[in-house]
Amino acid sequence: MNEACKIGDTCKLEICCFDLDSIRLAKSLGVPNIEYCIDYQNGGLWPGSQLLDEARNLFPGCLSVMIRPRPGHFNYGPDDLALMQEQIQQAIVCGVDGITLGFAGSDGSLPTTTIRQVVGGLADKLVLTFHRAFDLLKEPDQALPILVELG
Numbered sequence: 001m002n003e004a005c006k007i008g009d010t011c012k013l014e015i016c017c018f019d020l021d022s023i024r025l026a027k028s029l030g031v032p033n034i035e036y037c038i039d040y041q042n043g044g045l046w047p048g049s050q051l052l053d054e055a056r057n058l059f060p061g062c063l064s065v066m067i068r069p070r071p072g073h074f075n076y077g078p079d080d081l082a083l084m085q086e087q088i089q090q091a092i093v094c095g096v097d098g099i100t101l102g103f104a105g106s107d108g109s110l111p112t113t114t115i116r117q118v119v120g121g122l123a124d125k126l127v128l129t130f131h132r133a134f135d136l137l138k139e140p141d142q143a144l145p146i147l148v149e150l151g
Contacts, residue, residue, distance in 0.1 A: 014064075016044070020051070023058050034059060035100050035129070037066030043132065044068060044100075049090040056095050064098035064129060065091050074104040074133040076114065084118055098126050102133025110143040115150055123151020 014033040017023045018040045026034050036055045037044035044066045047055070052065055069076075069083040076084065084101065091099055101118070105111050119128060128151050137143045 014062075017055075018044070020054055020058065023055050027059050027061070031061065033062040033064070035064045035066065037068070037100075039071065042071035045071065046087045049094060052091065052094045052096070062097045062127070064100050064127060065094075065096050066131070067091065067099045067101040073106070074102050074136065075106045075111075076103065081114065081118055088118070088122070092125070096126070098129060100129040100131050102131040104133045104136040108136060108138030110137055110139075110146060112146055112150070119150060
């Protein structure tokens with residue numbers, strides 16, 4: 001992991017980039033941290049390993065990638081979870097510094113078992129960010145310490 005991306009560091013600015021041109025612009029402006037995804041209209045999706053490889057080659061700073069297999073709700077079934085784990089492995093191979101992902105049960109609960117299944121021990125290897133699915137949680141105050149504990 002890029003040493004400048006550790007959770008204890010102060011993040012001056014992170015830009016969400018939806019294409020390679022925006023990554024080039026962020027780099028030229030000296031932005032230290034970006035989150036890369038595609039499909040702005042649907043709130044951001046996994047860009048694929050080919051585009052992610054290109055992003056990593058373009059951007060020397062802290063690079064996080066969206067792990068989200070499809071648009072819509074954040075209550076994922078077994079096929080979605082398997083795809084997310086595959087995306088995480090591809091992201092690691094591409095050399096990202098972090099991943100951004102989120103989960104919410106259909107009832108607004110935080111599915112901790114599912115999160116543990118997907119992220120496992122990744123907090124030691126990557127910066128983990130829980131995205132806007134947090135806004136859909138019924139009890140975010142109770143979810144926050146659990147998410148911190150999960151890394």
